[in-house]
Amino acid sequence: MLPSLTLATFSSSSSIISKPFFSLSTKLPHSFSPLYLPFPQTKRSISLHTRPMNILKNLGFGAKPAPSMEDSSIAQGPDEDVPAPGQQFAQFGAGCFWGVELTFQRVPGVTKTEVGYSQGLLHNPSYEDVCSGTTNHNEVVRVQYDPKECSFDTLLDVFWAFHDPTTLNRQGNDVGTQYRSGIYFYTPEQETAARESLEKQQKLLNRKIVTEVLPAKKFYPAEEYHQQYLAKGGRFGFKQSAEKGCNDPIRCYG
Template sequence: MVVNKCLAITTTRAISISTTSTTSPLLLISSSLSTPNLPLSLSRPNPTTLSLNPSLRPISLYRPPMNILNKLGFGFKPSPDPSSMENSSIAQGPDDDVPAPGQQFAQFGAGCFWGVELAFQRVPGVTRTEVGYTQGFMHNPTYEDVCTGTTKHNEVVRVQYDPKECSFESLLDAFWARHDPTTLNRQGNDVGTQYRSGIYFYTPEQEKAAKESLEQQQKLLNRQIVTEILPAKKFYRAEEYHQQYLAKGGRFGFKQSTDKGCNDPIRCYG
Protein backbone atom coordinates (compact mmCIF):
# COMPACT_ATOMS: atom_id res chain seq x y z
CA MET A 1 0.00 0.00 0.00
CA VAL A 2 1.28 3.45 -0.92
CA VAL A 3 -0.17 6.62 0.55
CA ASN A 4 1.27 9.72 -1.07
CA LYS A 5 2.17 12.64 1.16
CA CYS A 6 -0.01 14.94 -0.91
CA LEU A 7 -3.00 12.78 0.09
CA ALA A 8 -2.00 12.21 3.71
CA ILE A 9 -4.65 14.57 5.03
CA THR A 10 -8.21 14.03 3.79
CA THR A 11 -11.36 15.97 4.46
CA THR A 12 -14.97 14.90 4.63
CA ARG A 13 -17.86 16.32 2.75
CA ALA A 14 -21.45 16.45 3.93
CA ILE A 15 -24.12 15.67 1.39
CA SER A 16 -27.71 16.41 2.33
CA ILE A 17 -30.38 14.21 0.73
CA SER A 18 -33.75 15.98 0.64
CA THR A 19 -37.32 14.77 0.11
CA THR A 20 -40.56 16.71 -0.15
CA SER A 21 -41.14 16.63 3.59
CA THR A 22 -38.05 15.45 5.48
CA THR A 23 -34.30 15.59 5.25
CA SER A 24 -32.29 12.45 5.86
CA PRO A 25 -29.19 12.48 8.12
CA LEU A 26 -25.98 13.72 6.57
CA LEU A 27 -23.83 11.17 4.87
CA LEU A 28 -20.11 11.66 5.35
CA ILE A 29 -18.13 10.56 2.37
CA SER A 30 -14.36 10.87 2.07
CA SER A 31 -13.57 13.60 -0.41
CA SER A 32 -10.40 11.78 -1.38
CA LEU A 33 -12.54 9.41 -3.46
CA SER A 34 -13.97 12.14 -5.66
CA THR A 35 -12.13 15.41 -5.08
CA PRO A 36 -8.95 15.96 -7.14
CA ASN A 37 -5.72 16.65 -5.29
CA LEU A 38 -5.42 20.33 -4.38
CA PRO A 39 -2.45 22.45 -5.46
CA LEU A 40 0.56 22.52 -3.18
CA SER A 41 0.48 26.30 -2.91
CA LEU A 42 -3.13 26.67 -1.82
CA SER A 43 -4.83 25.95 1.47
CA ARG A 44 -7.72 23.53 1.27
CA PRO A 45 -11.02 25.39 0.59
CA ASN A 46 -14.30 24.91 2.41
CA PRO A 47 -15.57 21.41 1.48
CA THR A 48 -19.22 22.43 1.79
CA THR A 49 -18.70 25.18 -0.79
CA LEU A 50 -17.10 22.70 -3.15
CA SER A 51 -19.98 20.24 -2.76
CA LEU A 52 -22.52 22.92 -3.65
CA ASN A 53 -20.58 24.26 -6.58
CA PRO A 54 -17.98 21.84 -7.97
CA SER A 55 -16.89 24.41 -10.56
CA LEU A 56 -15.25 26.40 -7.76
CA ARG A 57 -12.64 23.74 -7.17
CA PRO A 58 -9.17 25.12 -7.92
CA ILE A 59 -7.24 23.71 -10.84
CA SER A 60 -4.07 21.93 -9.72
CA LEU A 61 -1.01 21.66 -11.94
CA TYR A 62 -0.19 18.46 -10.11
CA ARG A 63 -2.07 15.29 -10.97
CA PRO A 64 -2.17 12.47 -8.43
CA PRO A 65 -0.22 9.50 -9.77
CA MET A 66 -2.81 6.93 -8.72
CA ASN A 67 -6.46 6.85 -7.81
CA ILE A 68 -7.33 6.22 -4.17
CA LEU A 69 -8.28 2.57 -4.79
CA ASN A 70 -4.83 1.82 -6.17
CA LYS A 71 -3.30 3.62 -3.22
CA LEU A 72 -5.22 1.37 -0.89
CA GLY A 73 -3.91 -1.70 -2.68
CA PHE A 74 -6.88 -2.39 -4.96
CA GLY A 75 -7.27 -2.15 -8.68
CA PHE A 76 -4.69 -2.17 -11.45
CA LYS A 77 -1.15 -0.89 -10.99
CA PRO A 78 0.54 -0.01 -14.29
CA SER A 79 3.60 -2.01 -15.22
CA PRO A 80 6.89 -0.16 -15.69
CA ASP A 81 7.74 0.96 -19.18
CA PRO A 82 9.51 -1.88 -21.05
CA SER A 83 12.40 0.40 -22.06
CA SER A 84 12.90 1.29 -18.42
CA MET A 85 12.94 -2.39 -17.55
CA GLU A 86 15.66 -2.98 -20.13
CA ASN A 87 17.76 -0.27 -18.47
CA SER A 88 17.27 -1.58 -14.95
CA SER A 89 20.99 -2.36 -14.75
CA ILE A 90 21.66 1.37 -14.98
CA ALA A 91 19.28 2.12 -12.12
CA GLN A 92 20.92 -0.61 -10.06
CA GLY A 93 24.42 0.62 -10.85
CA PRO A 94 26.53 2.84 -8.58
CA ASP A 95 26.05 6.59 -8.39
CA ASP A 96 28.60 7.79 -10.93
CA ASP A 97 28.11 11.51 -10.31
CA VAL A 98 31.15 13.34 -8.98
CA PRO A 99 31.03 15.78 -6.05
CA ALA A 100 32.84 19.12 -6.14
CA PRO A 101 36.61 18.99 -5.52
CA GLY A 102 37.36 18.26 -1.87
CA GLN A 103 33.73 17.32 -1.17
CA GLN A 104 32.00 14.00 -0.51
CA PHE A 105 28.54 12.59 -1.15
CA ALA A 106 26.14 10.80 1.19
CA GLN A 107 22.56 9.62 0.64
CA PHE A 108 19.80 9.33 3.22
CA GLY A 109 16.17 8.22 3.10
CA ALA A 110 14.05 9.22 6.09
CA GLY A 111 10.51 9.76 4.85
CA CYS A 112 9.23 12.72 2.86
CA PHE A 113 12.34 14.25 1.35
CA TRP A 114 11.13 17.84 1.78
CA GLY A 115 11.71 17.98 5.53
CA VAL A 116 14.76 15.73 5.41
CA GLU A 117 16.47 18.04 2.93
CA LEU A 118 15.88 21.11 5.10
CA ALA A 119 17.34 19.29 8.12
CA PHE A 120 20.55 18.62 6.19
CA GLN A 121 20.67 22.10 4.71
CA ARG A 122 21.05 23.39 8.26
CA VAL A 123 24.04 21.19 9.11
CA PRO A 124 27.33 23.16 9.18
CA GLY A 125 29.70 21.89 6.51
CA VAL A 126 26.95 20.77 4.12
CA THR A 127 27.54 22.61 0.87
CA ARG A 128 24.72 21.26 -1.31
CA THR A 129 21.58 19.13 -1.08
CA GLU A 130 19.41 17.53 -3.75
CA VAL A 131 16.32 15.39 -3.45
CA GLY A 132 15.72 12.44 -5.71
CA TYR A 133 15.05 8.75 -6.16
CA THR A 134 17.34 5.74 -5.77
CA GLN A 135 17.52 2.00 -5.00
CA GLY A 136 14.81 1.14 -7.56
CA PHE A 137 14.95 -0.76 -10.83
CA MET A 138 13.38 1.77 -13.22
CA HIS A 139 15.65 4.07 -15.22
CA ASN A 140 14.73 7.77 -15.13
CA PRO A 141 11.64 7.44 -12.91
CA THR A 142 9.20 10.28 -12.45
CA TYR A 143 7.52 11.19 -9.17
CA GLU A 144 4.35 9.55 -10.48
CA ASP A 145 6.28 6.35 -11.24
CA VAL A 146 7.74 6.24 -7.73
CA CYS A 147 4.34 6.84 -6.16
CA THR A 148 2.92 3.69 -7.75
CA GLY A 149 5.04 1.66 -5.34
CA THR A 150 6.10 -0.66 -8.17
CA THR A 151 9.56 0.77 -8.92
CA LYS A 152 10.96 0.23 -5.39
CA HIS A 153 12.68 3.61 -5.37
CA ASN A 154 13.20 5.51 -2.14
CA GLU A 155 12.85 9.25 -1.70
CA VAL A 156 16.31 10.38 -0.63
CA VAL A 157 18.44 13.43 -0.05
CA ARG A 158 21.89 13.42 -1.59
CA VAL A 159 24.13 15.51 0.62
CA GLN A 160 27.39 17.07 -0.52
CA TYR A 161 29.60 18.01 2.40
CA ASP A 162 33.09 19.21 3.21
CA PRO A 163 34.74 16.50 5.37
CA LYS A 164 37.07 19.14 6.83
CA GLU A 165 34.07 20.95 8.32
CA CYS A 166 31.49 18.19 8.67
CA SER A 167 32.06 14.58 9.65
CA PHE A 168 29.92 11.77 8.33
CA GLU A 169 28.99 11.09 11.95
CA SER A 170 27.42 14.58 12.12
CA LEU A 171 25.24 13.69 9.16
CA LEU A 172 24.23 10.45 10.86
CA ASP A 173 23.20 12.41 13.96
CA ALA A 174 20.95 14.62 11.83
CA PHE A 175 19.54 11.53 10.10
CA TRP A 176 18.55 9.74 13.32
CA ALA A 177 17.12 12.91 14.85
CA ARG A 178 14.87 13.57 11.86
CA HIS A 179 12.77 10.39 11.74
CA ASP A 180 11.58 7.21 13.43
CA PRO A 181 13.83 4.39 12.16
CA THR A 182 11.60 1.67 13.66
CA THR A 183 8.58 2.09 11.36
CA LEU A 184 8.84 -0.05 8.23
CA ASN A 185 8.06 1.84 5.01
CA ARG A 186 6.37 4.58 6.96
CA GLN A 187 6.92 8.00 8.49
CA GLY A 188 3.81 9.43 10.12
CA ASN A 189 1.00 9.57 7.56
CA ASP A 190 3.37 8.82 4.69
CA VAL A 191 3.16 5.11 3.90
CA GLY A 192 4.96 3.22 1.17
CA THR A 193 8.32 1.81 0.18
CA GLN A 194 9.45 5.25 -0.99
CA TYR A 195 9.39 6.41 2.65
CA ARG A 196 11.66 3.71 4.06
CA SER A 197 14.60 4.46 6.32
CA GLY A 198 17.94 4.05 4.58
CA ILE A 199 21.61 5.03 4.67
CA TYR A 200 23.36 4.62 1.32
CA PHE A 201 27.13 4.76 1.54
CA TYR A 202 29.82 5.70 -0.98
CA THR A 203 32.91 4.45 0.86
CA PRO A 204 33.85 1.61 3.22
CA GLU A 205 34.43 4.23 5.90
CA GLN A 206 30.86 5.47 5.56
CA GLU A 207 29.55 1.91 5.70
CA LYS A 208 31.47 1.17 8.89
CA ALA A 209 30.35 4.41 10.56
CA ALA A 210 26.72 3.79 9.55
CA LYS A 211 26.64 0.28 11.01
CA GLU A 212 28.30 1.38 14.25
CA SER A 213 25.88 4.28 14.54
CA LEU A 214 22.90 1.96 14.03
CA GLU A 215 24.15 -0.30 16.81
CA GLN A 216 24.44 2.68 19.13
CA GLN A 217 20.94 3.87 18.27
CA GLN A 218 19.48 0.42 18.80
CA LYS A 219 20.69 0.48 22.41
CA LEU A 220 18.64 3.64 22.97
CA LEU A 221 15.38 2.30 21.52
CA ASN A 222 12.98 -0.38 22.71
CA ARG A 223 11.86 -1.30 19.18
CA GLN A 224 13.78 -2.87 16.34
CA ILE A 225 15.42 -0.45 13.90
CA VAL A 226 14.54 -1.29 10.28
CA THR A 227 16.97 1.11 8.58
CA GLU A 228 18.66 -0.42 5.55
CA ILE A 229 22.37 0.24 4.98
CA LEU A 230 23.32 -0.31 1.34
CA PRO A 231 25.79 0.96 -1.26
CA ALA A 232 24.70 4.18 -2.94
CA LYS A 233 23.10 3.46 -6.31
CA LYS A 234 22.21 5.63 -9.26
CA PHE A 235 20.70 8.92 -8.07
CA TYR A 236 17.85 10.37 -10.11
CA ARG A 237 17.27 14.03 -9.34
CA ALA A 238 13.61 14.73 -8.57
CA GLU A 239 11.52 17.28 -10.43
CA GLU A 240 12.58 20.87 -9.86
CA TYR A 241 9.54 21.83 -7.77
CA HIS A 242 10.67 19.30 -5.16
CA GLN A 243 14.12 20.86 -4.79
CA GLN A 244 14.58 22.99 -1.63
CA TYR A 245 10.79 22.86 -1.37
CA LEU A 246 10.46 24.18 2.19
CA ALA A 247 13.22 26.77 1.79
CA LYS A 248 11.29 28.18 -1.18
CA GLY A 249 8.06 28.45 0.82
CA GLY A 250 6.36 25.07 0.68
CA ARG A 251 2.65 24.78 -0.06
CA PHE A 252 1.66 27.93 1.88
CA GLY A 253 4.49 30.27 0.83
CA PHE A 254 6.16 30.49 4.26
CA LYS A 255 9.89 30.12 3.71
CA GLN A 256 11.74 28.12 6.36
CA SER A 257 15.26 29.02 7.39
CA THR A 258 18.26 27.14 6.01
CA ASP A 259 20.71 28.95 8.31
CA LYS A 260 23.42 26.68 9.63
CA GLY A 261 22.63 25.50 13.13
CA CYS A 262 19.03 26.72 12.95
CA ASN A 263 16.76 24.84 15.37
CA ASP A 264 13.39 26.18 14.21
CA PRO A 265 10.77 23.40 13.99
CA ILE A 266 10.49 21.98 10.49
CA ARG A 267 6.96 22.09 9.09
CA CYS A 268 7.16 19.07 6.81
CA TYR A 269 4.56 20.16 4.29
CA GLY A 270 5.25 23.87 4.44
Protein backbone atom coordinates in the same frame (compact mmCIF):
# COMPACT_ATOMS: atom_id res chain seq x y z
CA MET B 1 26.12 20.31 23.35
CA LEU B 2 22.53 19.42 22.56
CA PRO B 3 20.27 18.81 25.54
CA SER B 4 19.15 15.24 26.12
CA LEU B 5 16.41 14.25 23.67
CA THR B 6 13.55 11.92 24.62
CA LEU B 7 11.09 9.78 22.75
CA ALA B 8 8.26 11.71 21.15
CA THR B 9 4.57 11.04 21.84
CA PHE B 10 2.31 10.34 18.85
CA SER B 11 -1.44 10.57 18.54
CA SER B 12 -3.64 8.88 15.92
CA SER B 13 -5.08 12.19 14.71
CA SER B 14 -1.83 14.00 14.03
CA SER B 15 1.67 13.30 12.83
CA ILE B 16 3.16 16.28 14.67
CA ILE B 17 6.40 15.34 16.37
CA SER B 18 6.97 17.60 19.33
CA LYS B 19 10.58 16.61 19.86
CA PRO B 20 13.21 14.27 18.37
CA PHE B 21 13.25 10.64 19.27
CA PHE B 22 16.06 9.81 21.62
CA SER B 23 19.20 10.80 23.43
CA LEU B 24 22.36 11.63 21.54
CA SER B 25 25.75 11.37 23.14
CA THR B 26 27.71 12.86 20.24
CA LYS B 27 28.33 16.59 20.07
CA LEU B 28 26.59 18.50 17.30
CA PRO B 29 27.11 22.14 16.28
CA HIS B 30 26.12 24.33 19.24
CA SER B 31 23.21 26.10 17.57
CA PHE B 32 21.85 23.15 15.63
CA SER B 33 18.60 21.44 16.57
CA PRO B 34 17.13 18.72 14.33
CA LEU B 35 13.53 19.44 15.40
CA TYR B 36 11.12 18.24 12.72
CA LEU B 37 7.41 19.12 12.89
CA PRO B 38 5.40 17.82 9.95
CA PHE B 39 1.85 19.18 9.58
CA PRO B 40 -1.01 16.79 10.37
CA GLN B 41 -1.71 14.53 7.42
CA THR B 42 -4.48 12.26 6.23
CA LYS B 43 -3.66 8.57 6.15
CA ARG B 44 -3.05 7.40 2.61
CA SER B 45 -0.56 5.26 0.74
CA ILE B 46 1.29 8.34 -0.51
CA SER B 47 1.91 11.70 1.14
CA LEU B 48 -0.03 14.94 0.75
CA HIS B 49 2.62 16.37 -1.52
CA THR B 50 1.51 14.10 -4.40
CA ARG B 51 0.47 15.99 -7.49
CA PRO B 52 -2.98 15.13 -8.93
CA MET B 53 -2.72 12.18 -11.28
CA ASN B 54 -4.85 11.34 -14.28
CA ILE B 55 -7.73 9.05 -13.26
CA LEU B 56 -7.12 6.71 -16.19
CA LYS B 57 -3.47 6.39 -15.20
CA ASN B 58 -4.52 5.42 -11.68
CA LEU B 59 -6.66 2.67 -13.23
CA GLY B 60 -3.66 1.35 -15.15
CA PHE B 61 -4.30 2.93 -18.54
CA GLY B 62 -1.28 4.59 -20.08
CA ALA B 63 0.98 3.53 -17.22
CA LYS B 64 4.61 2.74 -17.92
CA PRO B 65 5.43 -0.92 -18.59
CA ALA B 66 7.22 -2.93 -15.94
CA PRO B 67 10.94 -2.13 -15.65
CA SER B 68 13.06 -4.04 -18.17
CA MET B 69 16.29 -5.84 -17.37
CA GLU B 70 18.15 -2.96 -19.00
CA ASP B 71 16.26 -0.41 -16.88
CA SER B 72 17.06 -2.36 -13.73
CA SER B 73 20.73 -2.71 -14.61
CA ILE B 74 21.11 1.05 -15.12
CA ALA B 75 19.09 2.01 -12.06
CA GLN B 76 20.97 -0.43 -9.82
CA GLY B 77 24.37 0.83 -10.95
CA PRO B 78 26.55 2.98 -8.69
CA ASP B 79 26.14 6.74 -8.39
CA GLU B 80 28.83 7.93 -10.79
CA ASP B 81 28.34 11.65 -10.15
CA VAL B 82 31.38 13.37 -8.68
CA PRO B 83 31.22 15.82 -5.75
CA ALA B 84 33.03 19.15 -5.83
CA PRO B 85 36.79 19.02 -5.12
CA GLY B 86 37.49 18.30 -1.47
CA GLN B 87 33.85 17.34 -0.83
CA GLN B 88 32.11 14.01 -0.22
CA PHE B 89 28.63 12.61 -0.94
CA ALA B 90 26.21 10.82 1.37
CA GLN B 91 22.65 9.64 0.72
CA PHE B 92 19.84 9.33 3.25
CA GLY B 93 16.21 8.26 3.13
CA ALA B 94 14.02 9.23 6.08
CA GLY B 95 10.50 9.91 4.87
CA CYS B 96 9.26 12.82 2.77
CA PHE B 97 12.40 14.28 1.24
CA TRP B 98 11.28 17.91 1.65
CA GLY B 99 11.80 17.96 5.40
CA VAL B 100 14.86 15.72 5.23
CA GLU B 101 16.54 18.11 2.81
CA LEU B 102 15.84 21.21 4.89
CA THR B 103 17.22 19.49 7.98
CA PHE B 104 20.53 18.75 6.25
CA GLN B 105 20.62 22.18 4.61
CA ARG B 106 20.91 23.67 8.09
CA VAL B 107 23.93 21.60 9.12
CA PRO B 108 27.23 23.54 9.14
CA GLY B 109 29.65 21.97 6.68
CA VAL B 110 26.93 20.77 4.30
CA THR B 111 27.61 22.57 1.02
CA LYS B 112 24.84 21.23 -1.22
CA THR B 113 21.69 19.12 -1.03
CA GLU B 114 19.54 17.54 -3.72
CA VAL B 115 16.34 15.51 -3.44
CA GLY B 116 15.80 12.57 -5.73
CA TYR B 117 15.10 8.90 -6.21
CA SER B 118 17.42 5.92 -5.76
CA GLN B 119 17.55 2.18 -4.98
CA GLY B 120 14.81 1.40 -7.53
CA LEU B 121 14.46 -0.65 -10.69
CA LEU B 122 13.27 1.93 -13.23
CA HIS B 123 15.58 4.17 -15.24
CA ASN B 124 14.63 7.89 -15.12
CA PRO B 125 11.60 7.51 -12.83
CA SER B 126 9.08 10.32 -12.40
CA TYR B 127 7.54 11.34 -9.09
CA GLU B 128 4.32 9.56 -10.10
CA ASP B 129 6.29 6.39 -10.90
CA VAL B 130 7.89 6.42 -7.46
CA CYS B 131 4.59 7.11 -5.70
CA SER B 132 2.97 4.16 -7.51
CA GLY B 133 4.96 1.84 -5.25
CA THR B 134 5.99 -0.37 -8.18
CA THR B 135 9.58 0.77 -8.79
CA ASN B 136 11.12 0.23 -5.32
CA HIS B 137 12.70 3.69 -5.34
CA ASN B 138 13.22 5.60 -2.13
CA GLU B 139 12.86 9.35 -1.73
CA VAL B 140 16.42 10.30 -0.79
CA VAL B 141 18.52 13.36 -0.15
CA ARG B 142 22.03 13.43 -1.56
CA VAL B 143 24.17 15.50 0.76
CA GLN B 144 27.46 17.05 -0.31
CA TYR B 145 29.61 17.98 2.67
CA ASP B 146 33.07 19.25 3.52
CA PRO B 147 34.70 16.59 5.74
CA LYS B 148 36.96 19.26 7.24
CA GLU B 149 33.89 21.03 8.65
CA CYS B 150 31.35 18.25 9.02
CA SER B 151 32.08 14.60 9.69
CA PHE B 152 30.00 11.71 8.38
CA ASP B 153 29.35 10.82 12.03
CA THR B 154 27.69 14.21 12.51
CA LEU B 155 25.41 13.55 9.53
CA LEU B 156 24.52 10.18 11.06
CA ASP B 157 23.63 11.82 14.38
CA VAL B 158 21.35 14.26 12.57
CA PHE B 159 19.77 11.41 10.59
CA TRP B 160 18.90 9.38 13.70
CA ALA B 161 17.59 12.38 15.60
CA PHE B 162 14.91 13.70 13.26
CA HIS B 163 13.05 10.55 12.16
CA ASP B 164 11.78 7.27 13.56
CA PRO B 165 14.00 4.44 12.27
CA THR B 166 11.72 1.73 13.70
CA THR B 167 8.69 2.20 11.43
CA LEU B 168 8.86 0.08 8.28
CA ASN B 169 8.09 2.00 5.07
CA ARG B 170 6.51 4.80 7.07
CA GLN B 171 7.12 8.17 8.68
CA GLY B 172 4.09 9.51 10.53
CA ASN B 173 1.12 9.11 8.21
CA ASP B 174 3.27 8.97 5.06
CA VAL B 175 3.13 5.30 4.11
CA GLY B 176 4.89 3.52 1.25
CA THR B 177 8.21 1.98 0.29
CA GLN B 178 9.44 5.39 -0.88
CA TYR B 179 9.42 6.56 2.76
CA ARG B 180 11.68 3.85 4.16
CA SER B 181 14.63 4.60 6.39
CA GLY B 182 17.98 4.13 4.72
CA ILE B 183 21.67 5.05 4.79
CA TYR B 184 23.38 4.67 1.42
CA PHE B 185 27.16 4.71 1.61
CA TYR B 186 29.80 5.69 -0.96
CA THR B 187 32.93 4.35 0.75
CA PRO B 188 33.90 1.44 3.01
CA GLU B 189 34.56 3.98 5.76
CA GLN B 190 31.00 5.30 5.49
CA GLU B 191 29.63 1.75 5.61
CA THR B 192 31.58 0.92 8.75
CA ALA B 193 30.53 4.15 10.45
CA ALA B 194 26.87 3.61 9.47
CA ARG B 195 26.73 0.05 10.82
CA GLU B 196 28.48 0.97 14.07
CA SER B 197 26.16 3.93 14.51
CA LEU B 198 23.11 1.74 13.93
CA GLU B 199 24.29 -0.71 16.59
CA LYS B 200 24.72 2.12 19.08
CA GLN B 201 21.26 3.50 18.37
CA GLN B 202 19.68 0.07 18.67
CA LYS B 203 20.94 -0.18 22.24
CA LEU B 204 19.03 3.02 23.05
CA LEU B 205 15.68 1.78 21.76
CA ASN B 206 13.20 -0.86 22.83
CA ARG B 207 12.00 -1.38 19.23
CA LYS B 208 13.89 -2.90 16.35
CA ILE B 209 15.53 -0.47 13.91
CA VAL B 210 14.54 -1.23 10.31
CA THR B 211 16.96 1.20 8.62
CA GLU B 212 18.64 -0.35 5.59
CA VAL B 213 22.38 0.22 5.07
CA LEU B 214 23.26 -0.27 1.39
CA PRO B 215 25.69 0.98 -1.25
CA ALA B 216 24.62 4.25 -2.89
CA LYS B 217 22.96 3.52 -6.23
CA LYS B 218 22.34 5.75 -9.24
CA PHE B 219 20.81 9.04 -8.10
CA TYR B 220 17.96 10.50 -10.16
CA PRO B 221 17.31 14.16 -9.24
CA ALA B 222 13.65 14.83 -8.53
CA GLU B 223 11.69 17.34 -10.56
CA GLU B 224 12.84 20.93 -10.12
CA TYR B 225 9.81 22.01 -8.07
CA HIS B 226 10.83 19.49 -5.38
CA GLN B 227 14.33 20.96 -4.94
CA GLN B 228 14.67 23.09 -1.77
CA TYR B 229 10.87 22.96 -1.64
CA LEU B 230 10.37 24.13 1.94
CA ALA B 231 13.09 26.79 1.78
CA LYS B 232 11.37 28.21 -1.32
CA GLY B 233 8.00 28.35 0.42
CA GLY B 234 6.14 25.29 -0.79
CA ARG B 235 2.59 25.53 -2.07
CA PHE B 236 1.59 28.32 0.32
CA GLY B 237 4.67 30.51 0.03
CA PHE B 238 5.64 30.06 3.68
CA LYS B 239 9.43 30.03 3.43
CA GLN B 240 11.40 28.15 6.08
CA SER B 241 14.94 29.11 6.91
CA ALA B 242 17.82 27.03 5.57
CA GLU B 243 20.42 29.11 7.44
CA LYS B 244 23.21 27.15 9.08
CA GLY B 245 22.47 26.38 12.71
CA CYS B 246 18.81 27.41 12.43
CA ASN B 247 16.70 25.54 14.98
CA ASP B 248 13.22 26.66 13.89
CA PRO B 249 10.74 23.77 13.80
CA ILE B 250 10.42 22.25 10.33
CA ARG B 251 6.89 21.93 9.00
CA CYS B 252 6.43 19.59 6.07
CA TYR B 253 3.41 20.59 3.99
CA GLY B 254 2.13 20.23 0.43
